[in-house]
Amino acid sequence: MSLEDYLARRPADGLRREYVDGEVFILEAASRRHATIAGNLFVALQDHVRARGGRLHAGTVPLRLDIANICYLPDLLVTLAPDDTDPTFVRKPCLVVEVMSDASEATDRREKRPNCLRAPSICEFVLVSENERHVEVYRRDGVCWSADIVLDGSVTFDGLGFEIALDALYES
Helix, strand or coil: CCHHHHHHCCCCCCCCEEEECCEEEECCCCCHHHHHHHHHHHHHHHHHHHHCCCEEECCCCCEEECCCCEEECCCEEEECCCCCCCCCCECCCCEEEEEECCCCHHHHHHHHHHHHHHCCCCCEEEEEECCCCCEEEEEEECCEEEEEEECCCEEEECCCCEEEEHHHHCCC
16 A cells, blocks of 8 residues: 555544555554553643644654655654644654553564654654553754663653653553
């Protein structure tokens, strides 16, 4: 299937699908814990992103990675680019967040992380464990990437000038 066919035929059946170089993959339904963590971060970020003139999307707007012929559906993505206005997908996110389940962790680490780290607009790629208090923030510093592992305290998103306590992120 071509990327254009995937984008044109996004179904209204409620199933979440990702596109990877001609193949379409149905994502598993999120657990309540997964949805709560993603929702907590969305609510915390919403006003902050809006005040910076950006847009925050949660789990239903595809991230189009032209460098790899891919459309992912991240749990959260933020764009601050004023020209990132396509009504179908986001092309220039600065932040991408994946909440990892047991079923998605291998794909999130092995495939999504390296592909997203190649995208020039992404400054921070974040993996959040749904099973334990464990957050990994991958940050771009020029051409190099560093990783910040957060097990207690707060998670900082440098590109947005935003911080959230793990207690708030994992609050049920």
